[in-house]
Amino acid sequence: MSDTSKPRERAIAREQSYVDSAYDALDRQRLGYEKRLAGVRTQSELESAGARTERDSFATHYEDNLRRIRNVENRLVLGRLDFQDGSLEHIGRIGLRDEDQEILLLDWRAPQAEPFYRATAAQPGPVVRRRHIQTRLRQVTGIEDELLDTETENSSDLELTGEGALMSAMSQARDGKMTDIVATIQAEQDRIIRADSTGVLVVQGGPGTGKTAVALHRAAYLLYAQRERLSRSGVLVIGPTPTFLRYIDQVLPSLGESDVVATTIGGLMPGVKVTGQDAPLANQIKSSLLWRDIAGRAITQLLEKPLERSKSFLIDSEKVTLRRRDVEAAQKKARRSELKHNESRDIYARALVENLARQVATAKELELEDNQWIVADVAANRDARREINLHWLPTSPVQLLEKILADPARLASVAPELSQTEREALYRPLGSVVTEADIAIIDEFAEHLGSFSTDFEKHQREAAQARDAELSDYVSETMSAMNLGGGIVDADLLAERVGATGPQSTLAERASSDRSWTYGHVVVDEAQELSPMQWEMLIRRCPTRSFTVVGDLDQRPVGSPAGGWKELLGRLAPQSHEEELTISYRTPGTVLRAASKTLGEAGFPVRSVRPARDISGSFTARPTEPKNLIPSTISAVSDWARFLDGEYGPGGGTIAVITPEALTGQVKDSLVDSSALDQWSINTKGTDVSSRIHVIDSAQAKGLEFDVVILIEPREILVEGPGNLYVAMTRPTRQLHVIHSTPLPEGMEEAEN
Numbered sequence: 001m002s003d004t005s006k007p008r009e010r011a012i013a014r015e016q017s018y019v020d021s022a023y024d025a026l027d028r029q030r031l032g033y034e035k036r037l038a039g040v041r042t043q044s045e046l047e048s049a050g051a052r053t054e055r056d057s058f059a060t061h062y063e064d065n066l067r068r069i070r071n072v073e074n075r076l077v078l079g080r081l082d083f084q085d086g087s088l089e090h091i092g093r094i095g096l097r098d099e100d101q102e103i104l105l106l107d108w109r110a111p112q113a114e115p116f117y118r119a120t121a122a123q124p125g126p127v128v129r130r131r132h133i134q135t136r137l138r139q140v141t142g143i144e145d146e147l148l149d150t151e152t153e154n155s156s157d158l159e160l161t162g163e164g165a166l167m168s169a170m171s172q173a174r175d176g177k178m179t180d181i182v183a184t185i186q187a188e189q190d191r192i193i194r195a196d197s198t199g200v201l202v203v204q205g206g207p208g209t210g211k212t213a214v215a216l217h218r219a220a221y222l223l224y225a226q227r228e229r230l231s232r233s234g235v236l237v238i239g240p241t242p243t244f245l246r247y248i249d250q251v252l253p254s255l256g257e258s259d260v261v262a263t264t265i266g267g268l269m270p271g272v273k274v275t276g277q278d279a280p281l282a283n284q285i286k287s288s289l290l291w292r293d294i295a296g297r298a299i300t301q302l303l304e305k306p307l308e309r310s311k312s313f314l315i316d317s318e319k320v321t322l323r324r325r326d327v328e329a330a331q332k333k334a335r336r337s338e339l340k341h342n343e344s345r346d347i348y349a350r351a352l353v354e355n356l357a358r359q360v361a362t363a364k365e366l367e368l369e370d371n372q373w374i375v376a377d378v379a380a381n382r383d384a385r386r387e388i389n390l391h392w393l394p395t396s397p398v399q400l401l402e403k404i405l406a407d408p409a410r411l412a413s414v415a416p417e418l419s420q421t422e423r424e425a426l427y428r429p430l431g432s433v434v435t436e437a438d439i440a441i442i443d444e445f446a447e448h449l450g451s452f453s454t455d456f457e458k459h460q461r462e463a464a465q466a467r468d469a470e471l472s473d474y475v476s477e478t479m480s481a482m483n484l485g486g487g488i489v490d491a492d493l494l495a496e497r498v499g500a501t502g503p504q505s506t507l508a509e510r511a512s513s514d515r516s517w518t519y520g521h522v523v524v525d526e527a528q529e530l531s532p533m534q535w536e537m538l539i540r541r542c543p544t545r546s547f548t549v550v551g552d553l554d555q556r557p558v559g560s561p562a563g564g565w566k567e568l569l570g571r572l573a574p575q576s577h578e579e580e581l582t583i584s585y586r587t588p589g590t591v592l593r594a595a596s597k598t599l600g601e602a603g604f605p606v607r608s609v610r611p612a613r614d615i616s617g618s619f620t621a622r623p624t625e626p627k628n629l630i631p632s633t634i635s636a637v638s639d640w641a642r643f644l645d646g647e648y649g650p651g652g653g654t655i656a657v658i659t660p661e662a663l664t665g666q667v668k669d670s671l672v673d674s675s676a677l678d679q680w681s682i683n684t685k686g687t688d689v690s691s692r693i694h695v696i697d698s699a700q701a702k703g704l705e706f707d708v709v710i711l712i713e714p715r716e717i718l719v720e721g722p723g724n725l726y727v728a729m730t731r732p733t734r735q736l737h738v739i740h741s742t743p744l745p746e747g748m749e750e751a752e753n
């Protein structure tokens with residue numbers, strides 16, 4: 001670098017050499033793990049199972065680390081803080097040290113990195129300068145400095161930090177995958193990300209205020225700050241739709257974190273797949289906490305029935321009688337055990353088998369204690385077994401729900417609170433598919449029933465538990481012998497990982513396949529939609545009640561629970577406290593104002609949201625004839641795709657056509673068939689988030705964003721629900737274009753003029 005070069009170029013060159021040394025350190029780590037991995041892999045001639053297990057455990061550990069290093073490669077260095085005393089710190093996606101163990105990069109989550117997100121000109125603390133470093137691949141492409149020791153005016157009244165980097169992040173083309181915001185987290189977001197994890201933190205925020213981003217960065221923060229606790233229990237993330245989960249699935253890995261289970265509410269019961277949908281009334285009834293009482297009644301009335309009349313059998317040529325009072329006594333004994341229904345069945349059955357065996361022994365004038373073969377004969381008698389089973393039926397939760405819903409008389413007897421109309425709304429024949437609202441009920445039933453497994457499965461489970469215990473001792477010895485561990489792995493964890501067979505080797509995979517798994521922390525996105533039953537299910541997943549709950553009450557669909565957050569959270573309310581996010585980083589001001597005006601005019605005023613930026617002309621509307629609705633849509637998609645080509649290069653950016661529910665299929669088919677759109681990929685399956693063009697309804701649009709939204713017939717979407725229209729209008733980052741053959745809703749018309 002010559003002396004004549006400008007100060008900015010010199011600064012970039014200096015940062016480049018720092019960034020180079022950070023990547024050198026990352027490469028050294030990578031090489032180290034690659035070597036060790038190759039080393040354990042070459043130990044192929046291992047005789048004992050223990051030695052093989054040891055090799056596998058280390059291989060898994062090295063592979064995990066290599067994956068983590070690969071994931072943080074992009075934009076490794078985020079920026080730098082200069083302090084009053086002349087010292088400086090570089091902030092990175094992960095912490096790194098050089099060969100002399102000196103800190104090269106501070107992990108963004110370290111307490112010393114906090115001022116990078118929080119220091120302001122008004123409250124700079126010891127910081128004199130904050131520098132954002134922009135990189136592409138391993139190249140520094142720009143720096144942005146904020147001097148905090150001078151009375152510099154913030155260019156907006158929003159107190160945005162790193163405005164240049166933020167504006168550049170916000171105006172990037174969307175590609176169907178959410179990216180992390182670690183370089184540009186804003187102060188109000190950072191306070192939430194680093195908040196204490198005890199209790200229920202509720203984050204209310206309008207569309208685009210970064211609730212999802214904040215919730216995921218908070219998960220990464222907690223995994224860092226409480227590594228010890230959370231690496232054993234994991235974090236559960238609940239999202240609204242499978243498409244949404246795909247949309248966010250890169251964020252945590254890019255922050256170097258993977259011990260997270262991300263699922264929808266419908267995915268929370270291992271082995272139960274949701275393929276159906278309830279009508280609104282059935283959905284509403286299934287949300288009610290009433291099912292907690294129904295569960296108890298269903299079990300006592302349907303599965304633990306009294307014996308109406310005594311039954312006699314011939315066993316070993318002796319006549320024995322199963323009496324009503326003996327069945328009752330056996331049931332009482334089983335209930336006293338306080339085990340769950342399926343699990344206490346052995347106690348019940350053993351009592352009755354013994355009762356009948358005693359009758360046989362008495363008739364034969366034998367001592368039962370000396371003649372245990374009689375017990376075996378009774379247990380093997382088909383008639384006796386059948387009758388005993390009938391009064392304490394082992395059942396799976398799905399079977400129990402099926403049984404209740406398929407039989408109106410049964411439903412009436414276990415749910416007398418429901419009206420005839422409500423019971424009719426719930427009816428469905430045996431063998432029907434499971435819906436999302438069923439899941440929380442199935443979970444409640446499972447809680448009362450306990451595990452339902454065949455004897456073979458029981459035996460397998462016990463054997464696996466014994467194996468895990470042995471393995472844990474073994475790995476612990478090996479670990480101390482090899483000086484491994486330190487921080488994120490411990491003997492039990494490693495043993496669990498190694499001991500698990502087949503693909504179920506990561507904590508996330510094991511947690512998601514175990515209904516009774518309890519997580520260390522639960523993050524709930526789009527939380528405004530959860531029903532009381534669904535909250536109950538989540539409390540079970542995290543009995544310590546450490547939750548981050550993010551959502552927007554204004555985006556509630558019709559039929560969602562009413563009231564504020566306290567009402568919504570039910571039993572979680574006493575532990576909850578609320579924070580608010582107020583600045584939208586997605587939606588241009590013009591579009592936000594149009595949405596707010598439209599909802600206000602329709603009689604559903606929404607909370608105010610301050611836009612971080614505006615794009616003039618970002619809201620447009622075009623009337624059309626009903627017969628031209630589809631051709632107009634096709635030509636709008638084509639026009640806007642070309643517009644995006646011009647803005648971001650060919651194929652850049654995404655377009656969503658958001659339609660009323662009834663039109664989605666027709667519009668999608670027409671777009672797919674249209675030769676005018678041949679050159680662009682259309683998401684036909686629903687989950688293909690990387691397509692350029694999407695045709696969805698407002699429910700499917702939840703949580704997502706697109707460069708351009710083409711909104712069809714907004715008046716009809718308003719009829720579906722004000723929350724639906726609010727969601728649909730606030731998805732674009734660049735342009736909202738409305739096509740309508742019916743008049744625009746009132747506020748929208750004015751906003752357009």
Ligand SMILES: Nc1ncnc2c1ncn2[C@@H]1O[C@H](COP(=O)(O)OP(=O)(O)OP(=O)(O)O)[C@@H](O)[C@H]1O
Binds near residue numbers: 206209210213
């Ligand atoms: N600090 C930030 N820096 C850069 N981009 C940000 C920041 N905060 C949020 N964003 C971006 O703003 C967009 C909206 O964020 P996000 O989806 O988290 O909002 P949300 O509040 O969950 O929205 P909604 O309620 O509408 O689903 C995303 O593209 C996100 O990356």
